[in-house]
Amino acid sequence: xxxxxxxxxxxxxxxxxxxxxxxxxxxxxxxxxxxxxxxxxxxxxxxxxxxxxxxxxxxxxxxxxxxxxxxxxxxxxxxxxxxxxxxxxxxxxxxxxxxxxxxxxxxxxxxxxxxxxxxxxxxxxxxxxxxxxxxxxxxxxxxxxxxxxxxxxxxxxxxxxxxxxxxxxxxxxxxxxxxxxxxxxxxxxxxxxxxxxxxxxxxxxxxxxxxxxxxxxxxxxxxxxxxxxxxxxxxxxxxxxxxxxxxxxxxxxxxxxxxxxxxxxxxxxxxxxxxxxxxxxxxxxxxxxxxxxxxxxxxxxxxxxxxxxxxx
Amino acid sequence: xxxxxxxxxxxxxxxxxxxxxxxxxxxxxxxxxxxxxxxxxxxxxxxxxxxxxxxxxxxxxxxxxxxxxxxxxxxxxxxxxxxxxxxxxxxxxxxxxxxxxxxxxxxxxxxxxxxxxxxxxxxxxxxxxxxxxxxxxxxxxxxxxxxxxxxxxxxxxxxxxxxxxxxxxxxxxxxxxxxxxxxxxxxxxxxxxxxxxxxxxxxxxxxxxxxxxxxxxxxxxxxxxxxxxxxxxxxxxxxxxxxxxxxxxxxxxxxxxxxxxxxxxxxxxxxxxxxxxxxxxxxxxxxxxxxx
Numbered sequence: 001x002x003x004x005x006x007x008x009x010x011x012x013x014x015x016x017x018x019x020x021x022x023x024x025x026x027x028x029x030x031x032x033x034x035x036x037x038x039x040x041x042x043x044x045x046x047x048x049x050x051x052x053x054x055x056x057x058x059x060x061x062x063x064x065x066x067x068x069x070x071x072x073x074x075x076x077x078x079x080x081x082x083x084x085x086x087x088x089x090x091x092x093x094x095x096x097x098x099x100x101x102x103x104x105x106x107x108x109x110x111x112x113x114x115x116x117x118x119x120x121x122x123x124x125x126x127x128x129x130x131x132x133x134x135x136x137x138x139x140x141x142x143x144x145x146x147x148x149x150x151x152x153x154x155x156x157x158x159x160x161x162x163x164x165x166x167x168x169x170x171x172x173x174x175x176x177x178x179x180x181x182x183x184x185x186x187x188x189x190x191x192x193x194x195x196x197x198x199x200x201x202x203x204x205x206x207x208x209x210x211x212x213x214x215x216x217x218x219x220x221x222x223x224x225x226x227x228x229x230x231x232x233x234x235x236x237x238x239x240x241x242x243x244x245x246x247x248x249x250x251x252x253x254x255x256x257x258x259x260x261x262x263x264x265x266x267x268x269x270x271x272x273x274x275x276x277x278x279x280x281x282x283x284x285x286x287x288x289x290x291x292x293x294x295x296x297x298x299x300x301x302x303x304x305x306x307x308x309x310x311x312x
Numbered sequence: 313x314x315x316x317x318x319x320x321x322x323x324x325x326x327x328x329x330x331x332x333x334x335x336x337x338x339x340x341x342x343x344x345x346x347x348x349x350x351x352x353x354x355x356x357x358x359x360x361x362x363x364x365x366x367x368x369x370x371x372x373x374x375x376x377x378x379x380x381x382x383x384x385x386x387x388x389x390x391x392x393x394x395x396x397x398x399x400x401x402x403x404x405x406x407x408x409x410x411x412x413x414x415x416x417x418x419x420x421x422x423x424x425x426x427x428x429x430x431x432x433x434x435x436x437x438x439x440x441x442x443x444x445x446x447x448x449x450x451x452x453x454x455x456x457x458x459x460x461x462x463x464x465x466x467x468x469x470x471x472x473x474x475x476x477x478x479x480x481x482x483x484x485x486x487x488x489x490x491x492x493x494x495x496x497x498x499x500x501x502x503x504x505x506x507x508x509x510x511x512x513x514x515x516x517x518x519x520x521x522x523x524x525x526x527x528x529x530x531x532x533x534x535x536x537x538x539x540x541x542x543x544x545x546x547x548x549x550x551x552x553x554x555x556x557x558x559x560x561x562x563x564x565x566x567x568x569x570x571x572x573x574x575x576x577x578x579x580x581x582x583x584x585x586x587x588x589x590x591x592x593x594x595x596x597x598x599x600x601x602x603x604x
Contacts, residue, residue, distance in 0.1 A: 075584065079528065081567030088567070095588055102588055128567060139527060142503060143589050 065107025088129030107150030156197030444474035451488030476516020505589035
């Protein structure tokens, strides 16, 4: 069963009508309804509010890192563990082939269904998860493998154990090491890019966001609770923080927006995976033209160019 | 003469296992009996409970390497007894016995091979030779295999099955740990892959040196792998150990190994890793195909 959001009610109605017309084998009605659906879709999705985009970014059917990995990678193997404490299942690492290229994909994985959500800790990594990502990235550097990071987390896990083992240190270490990692890297926010937990695998030669993804310093709920003193003000907070892909591209804080299907990646996972793969390969081909040194300098300059201020 | 002995002389003597080899194998986990041919066909994995039985170094080579591709190196290296070590037996005597038992002078077999067509250097431990212990000969063989891998730009595979460093060589064997680990840095600098396969059991000085330095660490299900033996830990901490402690699944959960691979998939996994991380291998004929 597909899940429909509040603003998708009219679409849900037409989808149901199409399904019942199909059962009756009424091809004529199906044709008419499909045209109607197309119109309704463009009407609904053209003027989405920021909050509606956030809802799409958190949509329960939205493809997660492993969904993309299964669609993209061929002959893939999963590698586990930080070799120190625990295999954090909120971060996954796969090696495999995308269009003749050997690549490594490191992604934050949310779970689907209660059992999997608990197993993946709702996509909130612990320090060992970030250390696993760093270990894998270093391995990619050693074997000259390009890395694709898939960012999708509400944030790094806030817990007692996480603090004991140095959540801050783990994130900080990643920011430091990834900025000088000598291999081609692309980071794509596929759903939620929540705070430092997202940035820890969000430092790369290129950073892009899927059309309906968000990237912010804190979750809108957290922001509303702190600044508005009222968690219910999340809609206002979402709008104020400017966290959608288009907004961030406008501020030059990210490099590109990947145009996933207009109805959202969850409606057509294969098409979404295709545009993601195309973007990754195109980015690698462009990076092939640069020397390692040029590419690294460019990455450094890009990272250091971020900020808004004036000097009087 | 006792009563029983008089009749004992008339009894038919039972044949010893050596005279009549048993064709039946008992799984040490689920106790079920199986015909030896069936077990051989399944790479010595119990068909009932999936238990991976221990196999010899030669069986391991047959399992992993392409048929007829294995060439042994350094088989002439033999141990000496630098400390004139004697416990219940002398070290010399133990070596003689182990040599008579296995037909080799060390607990590792090393050489060049091809795995699904990919050439590589391989080192395999034989638990049957003094518990697969690491001594000077074993250390030297490993370093020479590493050097051959660097020279030929090939990957290295070490299949460990060992109780640890060899006590009879004392500090000589302890320092094989640093020797092998140091040599691996050269392999790493050359950008060549080291696939470490930990099998049941891999303990002590072997696990705490080269075996845990693999770029990719693979184990078989249920293998016992760790540093200190369970009896030692139990005595030290004075408490029972959790179930599954130091087993492969425990290690995976604790982020210490990359993957657990069934014995039937071992060869393919190793060759895929060599292809993926190896320098010379390029995959052709791949297009971007999104699988629906």
